[in-house]
Amino acid sequence: MMNPDALSTFFAVIAERLPACGNEVRRVFHGRGRCYEGLEQITADWLGSGVLQIAIFKEDEAAFYGALKQGITEFQHGDVWKEVGGNTIVVQHRDRExxxxxxxxxxxxQQINVVENGLTYKLDLGKRQNNGLFLDMRLGREWVQNNAKHKRVxxxxxxxxxxSVAAIEGKADQVVNLDMARSSxxxxxxxxQLNQHNLNQVAFLGHELFKSWGKVKKYGPYDLVIIDPPSFQKGSFVLTKDYAKILRRLPELVVEGGDVLACVNSPDIQPSFLTEQMVECAPAFEFVSRLDNPPEFEDIDADSALKVMxxxxxxx
Incomplete structure (x- = not known):
């Protein structure tokens, strides 16, 4: 259970970080990194346009919800909320079905356009668990934008x-996107389109990966491959079992000198999982570095946080 008395820290951290965000989307409190005792199951994101979204990830006692409501009431009347032009505070209950x-x-x-690193993305609010942009991948998208020039991705x-948006903004020649969810x-x-990109440079393949290698190869070879899978996708992907199947295909997909960003966002998987799997499945690919995570996603254990290799x- 979280500690209602710790909510004073929650709002103090948000008040400290909000003014620096401007109109850019940003995580402003990350309890899930376990750096704030008594606040391990709560986060807060500034979405710009005056919107603050709080999320609770595990059901708690009535006293905590009551204290949170009281804290929100006090916060909306404070100087910082007025300074940043705040107008909306919502709480997403990831703790409830x-x-x-x-x-x-x-x-x-119901929808909001947010800005990250000068690029615009449309998010859904109140409809589904994930709103359309994983904020902990901010520096990963920035790296792609800075390293995509004249590349096939x-x-x-x-x-x-x-x-893909980051790559095209970074002047990639072509990006091929594959996901089995056509709505995504x-x-x-x-x-x-929000960023006025030329869609002739972008392909959208709505297929299940392991049944579509022929389609993927047809567009290649690639200078940069990004692998950012879910930890588990019922009926199609189990990270610990299926990641190796992708890595074994890399030699036929990636040009010599080409790059791979291999990502894992499961707290139970260590960075060594990726380096060891690469040695076993695609030994021609050498480890270069692990990308930093955004500082606002502080974590008591870096190996539990997002891993972008x-x-x-x-x-x-």
Whole structure:
């Protein structure tokens, strides 16, 4: 259980971080990194346009919810909320089936356009568990934008195509997005359009990966491959079992000197999982570095946090 008395720290951290966000989307409190005792199951994201979204991940006692409601009431009347132009505070209940969203201040928009690193993405609020952009991958998207110039990019498990948007903005020649959820790819198309990108440079493949290697190879070979899978996707992907199947295909997909970003976001999987699997399944790919995570996603154990590992296809 979380500690209602610790909520003073929760709101103090948010108040300290909000003014620096401007209109950019940003995590402003990350309890799940276990750096704040008594607040391990709560986060807060500033979405810009005056919207603060709080999320609770595990059911708690009535006293905590009461204290949170009181804290929100006090916070909305404070100087920082006025300074940043705040108008809406919602609480997403990831602690309840359906992940329902409560509106505590203002009116909840069903959709909102957010800005990250100057790029625009459309998010859904109150409809589903994930709103359309994983904020802990901010520096990963920035790395892709900075390293995509004149490259052919393959974006596996593309979701709403955040990496693709970053790559095209970074002047990639071509991006191929693959995801079995066609609705996510449709949102990815919208995200590109929001940024006035040329869709002739972007392909959207709504297929299950392991049945579609022929289609994927047809667009290659690639200078950069991004692998950012879910830990578990019923009937299609189990990370610990299926990641190796992707890595074994890399030599035929990636040009010599090409790059791979291999990602894992399961707290139970160590970084060594990826480096060891790469040695076993694709030994021509050398480990270069692990990308930093955004500082706002502080974690008591770095190996439990998001792992974004950079490998390069060495010429031998």
């Amino acid at each position: 359906g992940a329902e969203t409560e509106t505590f201040v203002g009116e909840q928009p 393959l974006n596996l498990f593309a979701y709403t195509c955040g990496f 790819l449709s949102r990815g198309r919208e995200n590109h 950079h490998f390069r296809h060495s010429a031998r």
